[in-house]
Amino acid sequence: MSEDSVMGNFLGLPETGDDVDIVVLPLPYELTTSYGQGTAQGPAACLAASAQVELYDAELGADLPTSLRIHTAPEWDGEGRTLAEQLDNICSYLGPWFGGDCFPVALGGEHGILPPLVQAALHHPLIDGDLSRLTVVQIDAHADLRDELDGEPYSHACAAGRSLDLGIGRLLQVGIRAYSKQEAELIRKDERITTFFARDTQSPTYGQEAWSAWLATLSTLSGPVHLTIDIDGLDGSLVPATGTPVPGGLSFWQAVETIQAVFSAPDAVIISADVNEIAAQEDAPLTEFTAAMLVSKVIASHIKARNEGRWEARSTAKGKQRGTTASTYFTEHIDGSRRA
Numbered sequence: 001m002s003e004d005s006v007m008g009n010f011l012g013l014p015e016t017g018d019d020v021d022i023v024v025l026p027l028p029y030e031l032t033t034s035y036g037q038g039t040a041q042g043p044a045a046c047l048a049a050s051a052q053v054e055l056y057d058a059e060l061g062a063d064l065p066t067s068l069r070i071h072t073a074p075e076w077d078g079e080g081r082t083l084a085e086q087l088d089n090i091c092s093y094l095g096p097w098f099g100g101d102c103f104p105v106a107l108g109g110e111h112g113i114l115p116p117l118v119q120a121a122l123h124h125p126l127i128d129g130d131l132s133r134l135t136v137v138q139i140d141a142h143a144d145l146r147d148e149l150d151g152e153p154y155s156h157a158c159a160a161g162r163s164l165d166l167g168i169g170r171l172l173q174v175g176i177r178a179y180s181k182q183e184a185e186l187i188r189k190d191e192r193i194t195t196f197f198a199r200d201t202q203s204p205t206y207g208q209e210a211w212s213a214w215l216a217t218l219s220t221l222s223g224p225v226h227l228t229i230d231i232d233g234l235d236g237s238l239v240p241a242t243g244t245p246v247p248g249g250l251s252f253w254q255a256v257e258t259i260q261a262v263f264s265a266p267d268a269v270i271i272s273a274d275v276n277e278i279a280a281q282e283d284a285p286l287t288e289f290t291a292a293m294l295v296s297k298v299i300a301s302h303i304k305a306r307n308e309g310r311w312e313a314r315s316t317a318k319g320k321q322r323g324t325t326a327s328t329y330f331t332e333h334i335d336g337s338r339r340a
């Protein structure tokens with residue numbers, strides 16, 4: 001923690017000027033968490049915990065944020081009378097940060113933030129209106145490919161499915177160990193989906209082989225990529241306060257290796273990331289601290305990619321004062337009578 005640290009800013013970093021290289025976007029969105037509560041308080045808890053994360057990153061050999069400017073945006077205001085309005089408001093909130101001039105990292109909030117993140121990427125210069133160019137890499141315990149949960153197709157349990165509906169070209173999943181028969185069939189049938197199941201990567205017998213295959217798959221990534229990390233992809237012992245902790249998940253170092261492998265893929269450009277399903281833990285801050293360390297690793301890996309020529313600004317529209325375009329996609333595509 002730096003001596004002039006600012007409460008509520010990621011890593012306690014001082015406020016930046018108008019030019020922003022990396023932006024942290026707190027999304028306290030909680031609508032459909034089916035078991036457990038508190039993801040709406042997760043982003044603030046993660047920001048508070050991040051003040052205790054060491055700034056030194058051994059891989060960079062430097063203290064974050066190096067010479068770059070990390071801006072922590074005011075959190076999403078939660079407005080919207082219906083689910084559709086809330087999703088559009090999230091998309092409008094994110095939009096200005098997807099212009100290609102900076103690297104956005106969202107903090108959730110439940111995993112239902114993924115479809116508006118994907119929709120916000122539509123106008124990124126590398127996507128340019130064609131979401132089939134986008135690959136989503138997902139760390140998660142759940143496949144999130146359900147048609148609906150409790151009648152709600154925009155539930156967190158459907159986040160990856162709705163992203164496929166929006167038109168993403170490819171979905172790579174790891175840590176998956178809780179899913180339905182319908183999801184298993186979709187994974188088998190849909191050629192866009194590649195899933196590495198936890199029963200394979202965490203197997204005491206042949207886990208090492210499956211893990212190496214996962215890392216090899218990540219090295220073949222190409223084009224624009226969004227990385228979505230549901231912290232319940234990690235073993236439940238590391239993240240006991242998340243909405244739905246599940247045993248048998250990734251170790252902390254496997255999550256770190258995945259982040260490193262995604263950002264070092266030679267033909268890919270990681271345009272954005274999110275860490276979601278963070279909840280504040282009452283008795284000890286392990287859950288939010290684990291999330292804060294993963295966000296730090298994402299940012300350090302982005303900086304490394306930038307230093308090594310795998311990320312460059314695609315726009316000159318600098319700073320916080322960019323124009324916004326209100327999203328209407330979800331209002332136009334979801335039954336407007338459904339209340340948030």
Ligand SMILES: [Mn+2]
Nearest residue numbers: 111140144230
């Ligand atoms: Mn999820």
